[in-house]
Amino acid sequence: MKKSLRKSVRKLITFFIILISVTTSFDIAVVSAAESEPSVLVKKISKDYTKKFCNSIAFGLSKESAMKFSLEENKKVFEKRKGFKDINKDSIAEEIAISVVYSCGYPLNLFGEKGIKEFQNYYIMKDKDYSMRIANNN
Numbered sequence: 001m002k003k004s005l006r007k008s009v010r011k012l013i014t015f016f017i018i019l020i021s022v023t024t025s026f027d028i029a030v031v032s033a034a035e036s037e038p039s040v041l042v043k044k045i046s047k048d049y050t051k052k053f054c055n056s057i058a059f060g061l062s063k064e065s066a067m068k069f070s071l072e073e074n075k076k077v078f079e080k081r082k083g084f085k086d087i088n089k090d091s092i093a094e095e096i097a098i099s100v101v102y103s104c105g106y107p108l109n110l111f112g113e114k115g116i117k118e119f120q121n122y123y124i125m126k127d128k129d130y131s132m133r134i135a136n137n138n
Contacts, residue, residue, distance in 0.1 A: 039091075041083055046095040049074045054104035063108055067123070071130045093123045 049070050056066035078084050097120035101110045110119055 041081065042087060042092055042095050045074060045078055045092055046099045048077060049096050050099040050103050053100055057104050057107055067126050071126060075130070089124065089127065093120045093127070096123055
């Protein structure tokens with residue numbers, strides 16, 4: 001009787017260990033996939049924004065005009081994308097700032113970490129202004 005009880009307890013413990021390990025491994029995969037998807041979208045948004053912004057600067061637009069144009073165009077392109085509204089605005093701003101400073105920061109006197117922070121703050125401010133303007137027009 002004791003042997004069969006021990007055997008049953010061992011089987012039960014083994015079952016729970018396997019169940020916990022399988023459940024935990026799937027949760028990690030889901031979290032990992034959830035984190036990587038927005039970062040891909042953030043990179044796409046950043047690349048597209050940087051291309052528009054830097055081209056606008058190269059054509060002679062002011063920083064203000066290039067920012068306005070690039071924001072409007074990027075919103076039109078990405079607003080219908082799944083997950084766009086859920087993306088952290090600060091992570092987009094940081095990625096864009098890094099990309100812009102390294103791609104076309106020189107004509108704007110933006111260099112290194114200081115330039116990245118300056119452009120990031122400027123982008124956040126202009127994005128809020130743009131969002132408020134759109135909300136007031138609707």
